[in-house]
Amino acid sequence: MSHLKKRKLAMSVVAVAAASLLALSGCGSDTGSSKNSAGGGDSAITVFNGATGAISENWNPFSPTMLQPTQGVIYEPLFYYNLAAASEPTPILATAYSWNDAGTELTITNREGVKWSDGQPLTSKDVAYTFNLIHENPALNTSGLNATAKATDEKTTVLTFEKSSFMQEPQILGNQAIIPEHIWSKVTDPTTTINANPVGTGAYKVKSFNAQSYVLEKNPNYWEAGKPEIDNVQYISLATADAASAALVAGKVDWMSSFLPNLKQMIGTQKNLSYVNTPAMTTSLFSCSNAALGCKGAQTDVAVRQAIFNAMDRTQLNKLAAGDFAAAASPTLLLPERDKKWIANPDDVEINQSADVAKATGILEDAGYAKGSDGIYAKDGQRVSVTVQVVAGWSDYISAVQVLTSQLKEAGIELKSIQLSYNEWSSNQTKGTFELTLDSIGLGASDNPYYTYQPRFNSSTTAKVGQDASTGGNYARYQNKTVDAELAKAASTEDEAAQKASYAVIQKEIVRDLPYIPIYVNSTLTEFNTDRATGWPTNDDKYAFAASWKSWDNGIVLKSLTPAKK
Amino acid sequence: MRFYLQKLVFYVVALWAALTLNFFLPRWMPGNPVDILISKLSAKGPVSESTRHALELLLGTNSDQPLILQYLSYLGSVFRGDLGVSVTYFPANVTNIIGEALPWTIGLIGVATIISFVVGIALGQLAGWKRGSWLDNVIPVTTMFQAVPYFWLALVLLFLLASKVQMFPLSGGYDVYSVQPGMSWDFISSVFYHGALPALTIVLSSIGGWMMGMRNMMVSTLSEDYIVTAEAKGLHPRRIMTSYAARNAVLPSLSGFAISLGFVVSGSIVTEMVFSYPGIGSALLTAVQSNDYALMQGIFLVITISVLGANLLVDLLYALIDPRTRVRA
Numbered sequence: 081m082s083h084l085k086k087r088k089l090a091m092s093v094v095a096v097a098a099a100s101l102l103a104l105s106g107c108g109s110d111t112g113s114s115k116n117s118a119g120g121g122d123s124a125i126t127v128f129n130g131a132t133g134a135i136s137e138n139w140n141p142f143s144p145t146m147l148q149p150t151q152g153v154i155y156e157p158l159f160y161y162n163l164a165a166a167s168e169p170t171p172i173l174a175t176a177y178s179w180n181d182a183g184t185e186l187t188i189t190n191r192e193g194v195k196w197s198d199g200q201p202l203t204s205k206d207v208a209y210t211f212n213l214i215h216e217n218p219a220l221n222t223s224g225l226n227a228t229a230k231a232t233d234e235k236t237t238v239l240t241f242e243k244s245s246f247m248q249e250p251q252i253l254g255n256q257a258i259i260p261e262h263i264w265s266k267v268t269d270p271t272t273t274i275n276a277n278p279v280g281t282g283a284y285k286v287k288s289f290n291a292q293s294y295v296l297e298k299n300p301n302y303w304e305a306g307k308p309e310i311d312n313v314q315y316i317s318l319a320t321a322d323a324a325s326a327a328l329v330a331g332k333v334d335w336m337s338s339f340l341p342n343l344k345q346m347i348g349t350q351k352n353l354s355y356v357n358t359p360a361m362t363t364s365l366f367s368c369s370n371a372a373l374g375c376k377g378a379q380t381d382v383a384v385r386q387a388i389f390n391a392m393d394r395t396q397l398n399k400l401a402a403g404d405f406a407a408a409a410s411p412t413l414l415l416p417e418r419d420k421k422w423i424a425n426p427d428d429v430e431i432n433q434s435a436d437v438a439k440a441t442g443i444l445e446d447a448g449y450a451k452g453s454d455g456i457y458a459k460d461g462q463r464v465s466v467t468v469q470v471v472a473g474w475s476d477y478i479s480a481v482q483v484l485t486s487q488l489k490e491a492g493i494e495l496k497s498i499q500l501s502y503n504e505w506s507s508n509q510t511k512g513t514f515e516l517t518l519d520s521i522g523l524g525a526s527d528n529p530y531y532t533y534q535p536r537f538n539s540s541t542t543a544k545v546g547q548d549a550s551t552g553g554n555y556a557r558y559q560n561k562t563v564d565a566e567l568a569k570a571a572s573t574e575d576e577a578a579q580k581a582s583y584a585v586i587q588k589e590i591v592r593d594l595p596y597i598p599i600y601v602n603s604t605l606t607e608f609n610t611d612r613a614t615g616w617p618t619n620d621d622k623y624a625f626a627a628s629w630k631s632w633d634n635g636i637v638l639k640s641l642t643p644a645k646k
Numbered sequence: 647m648r649f650y651l652q653k654l655v656f657y658v659v660a661l662w663a664a665l666t667l668n669f670f671l672p673r674w675m676p677g678n679p680v681d682i683l684i685s686k687l688s689a690k691g692p693v694s695e696s697t698r699h700a701l702e703l704l705l706g707t708n709s710d711q712p713l714i715l716q717y718l719s720y721l722g723s724v725f726r727g728d729l730g731v732s733v734t735y736f737p738a739n740v741t742n743i744i745g746e747a748l749p750w751t752i753g754l755i756g757v758a759t760i761i762s763f764v765v766g767i768a769l770g771q772l773a774g775w776k777r778g779s780w781l782d783n784v785i786p787v788t789t790m791f792q793a794v795p796y797f798w799l800a801l802v803l804l805f806l807l808a809s810k811v812q813m814f815p816l817s818g819g820y821d822v823y824s825v826q827p828g829m830s831w832d833f834i835s836s837v838f839y840h841g842a843l844p845a846l847t848i849v850l851s852s853i854g855g856w857m858m859g860m861r862n863m864m865v866s867t868l869s870e871d872y873i874v875t876a877e878a879k880g881l882h883p884r885r886i887m888t889s890y891a892a893r894n895a896v897l898p899s900l901s902g903f904a905i906s907l908g909f910v911v912s913g914s915i916v917t918e919m920v921f922s923y924p925g926i927g928s929a930l931l932t933a934v935q936s937n938d939y940a941l942m943q944g945i946f947l948v949i950t951i952s953v954l955g956a957n958l959l960v961d962l963l964y965a966l967i968d969p970r971t972r973v974r975a
Contacts, residue, residue, distance in 0.1 A: 504676040
């Protein structure tokens with residue numbers, strides 16, 4: 081026993097010594113150039129798309145948990161919709177499309193000369209197969225597609241809908257990966273396959289995979305001549321925002337999208353770093369606005385919402401909470417820069433950035449509120465005191481709420497806040513069990529305002545407090561017959577002028593009612609390292625939504641890059 | 647025989663109770679997996695009204711089924727070894743995810759636990775043998791490390807040794823930039839290098855207990871008559887220390903060691919958080935954040951089984967070593 085024990089001890093000492101030696105030597109070789117794996121003139125970049133923890137392999141373009149480059153980098157859509165700028169859809173796998181007048185038939189012409197990464201040609205049969213597969217499998221049908229498809233000849237596909245479906249257009253053209261029939265017809269269960277060796281038309285194909293990172297390599301059969309130029313793209317998983325920013329500074333990551341409050345200083349000291357800001361999500365106070373559906377609290381009174389809207393000093397909020405990166409929002413909840421043509425009233429393009437306390441208190445007084453001894457307005461013994469729910473750990477939102485609390489106090493409104501876990505916050509929001517909640521208005525399928533308004537303002541997308549509001553969703557419990565009617569009208573036509581007329585009516589209603597009180601358009605910061613690759617989107621040329629987590633845009637950005645040292 | 651049967655029945659009941667809690671606890675938490683998936687998807691792109699329906703079909707989260715039926719089918723599948731499908735890593739099996747995460751945790755925490763036990767016992771033995779030497783002064787220092795909250799100690803070391811003096815890497819299980827996992831020297835050395843600092847923190851924070859326990863047991867063993875006899879026989883002091891004193895003094899520590907091995911799996915959460923280490927702890931955190939019932943239950947099951955298993959082993963072993971424990975009081 082004693083000898084055995086001694087040997088054990090000796091062994092463990094050796095092990096510790098070996099480990100620390102390794103540590104030292106490993107350190108020495110590691111601090112130098114970070115990437116020497118890609119030798120022989122191969123160009124390679126590393127992307128961090130927000131993945132944390134272990135990565136699970138899944139290249140199934142129908143799966144909700146697919147790896148992000150599945151869409152756009154490996155599989156491609158028919159058209160590409162750039163949500164970062166006002167633009168027309170760019171042809172990808174299709175070159176043209178047209179609707180019949182009733183909006184029940186969509187004819188798509190596909191691009192000739194496209195090959196799958198296994199060398200087989202893409203035909204209209206593949207396009208038809210993709211849409212029929214979705215139609216036949218309700219579990220794949222996340223978009224509510226109600227169409228059957230038919231390949232009428234080698235390059236033409238016709239989709240037939242049961243009813244007028246103009247508003248399905250961006251979903252079908254821009255948000256659906258086209259898959260090869262010759263591979264997928266052999267897949268036994270398209271809902272659960274992880275599609276380990278994906279065959280797509282995209283610029284890259286899978287080279288290697290493991291739980292911490294995966295590598296994509298150039299697709300030699302890619303249809304666009306001479307592209308892509310970067311040979312390998314590595315996607316990695318990092319633990320935290322801190323780890324990500326350290327990796328960026330160390331030159332270990334070439335492309336990532338994280339909010340780094342000290343970004344401007346970082347860029348100032350390192351020449352090879354640059355960034356682009358694509359503000360896209362309107363950070364807003366969502367209010368449970370409809371007493372008829374069971375909302376409780378002072379914010380169910382439209383006067384209170386208007387007062388809150390006017391009492392905000394948005395310049396200060398931007399400085400103190402958003403790192404001065406946020407852009408002005410529009411009370412119509414559209415994006416002022418991109419969607420100017422859709423905003424009917426020029427006064428509604430951008431919100432007044434400074435606070436108008438007099439106007440806020442005026443609105444309250446006109447509505448019958450009187451200031452109490454505590455400086456807070458009240459009516460019928462009810463104080464104007466509302467509680468806002470924020471996700472614990474979302475530091476920029478938490479500081480926004482702190483700033484808001486003192487700003488609203490000036491106008492005689494008491495704002496209290498509670499921090500919740502993400503799960504509880506999200507559950508409360510869907511169920512309507514909140515007074516105010518701080519969230520953002522996400523991107524729609526295209527820049528048509530229908531995709532912003534339909535889910536959030538249509539009566540059909542809401543529910544009583546306590547029940548789940550349907551996806552999307554109308555969390556404010558907003559109901560307005562005029563808005564419902566105009567949304568239906570806009571959906572039934574392809575005529576932009578008619579749509580604009582409908583949106584003008586809707587905008588008037590929602591700017592007055594303010595179920596979602598906009599604060600600012602929050603920044604989406606994307607950081608690049610230009611040492612290994614150039615050709616990234618810039619603030620002047622937003623040819624794609626630059627964020628490293630944005631699905632289809634990734635494919636466009638990656639094939640636009642060129643190796644830095646030629 | 648009756649004793650062993652009683653023990654076994656007790657552990658089966660404990661396992662059943664744990665499984666039942668395991669089923670109900672996640673369901674009492676707010677939020678549901680479909681909501682979480684939808685809000686994640688909506689950040690990446692548009693989601694439409696049909697998304698919820700499709701996801702419910704896909705994940706089989708049929709909330710119409712009565713809870714009791716869900717419970718029964720859960721118990722049934724656990725005994726068939728089917729832990730279900732993870733929502734976070736859909737469509738991967740929970741068994742596979744745990745299988746991938748477990749080696750990291752067992753490797754890091756297991757090895758660190760063994761090192762701290764072996765080193766602690768060895769130092770404690772010496773300290774007890776040479777009472778009043780400088781080694782006695784080491785004990786308060788090590789117990790201080792044990793008293794300091796573990797995450798704080800780990801953060802301080804991470805800051806000092808990985809951020810200020812860049813001796814160790816900041817995070818991860820290996821260097822993802824230049825190394826491919828496999829049976830290559832590059833990969834193995836990278837794993838050692840990345841595991842060194844987390845292992846060091848665990849050893850530092852747990853060595854004190856072993857050392858103190860062993861030292862005090864040594865001291866009381868050394869006053870036994872058979873030690874005096876051994877000395878009178880003129881045996882070599884080292885032989886007395888190891889074969890006569892330490893061998894008997896280590897017994898209570900051994901049972902403690904078996905129990906701490908049982909906690910290897912569950913004790914990893916904070917370590918893996920601080921060092922962003924892949925393993926069961928990170929998997930559990932992800933599961934909780936996404937309301938991934940199946941994955942949570944799978945991990946709890948592994949933790950439960952490892953703790954219960956280690957306890958059972960100690961119980962049975964002790965009864966074998968010390969017959970007195972078998973007799974009812």
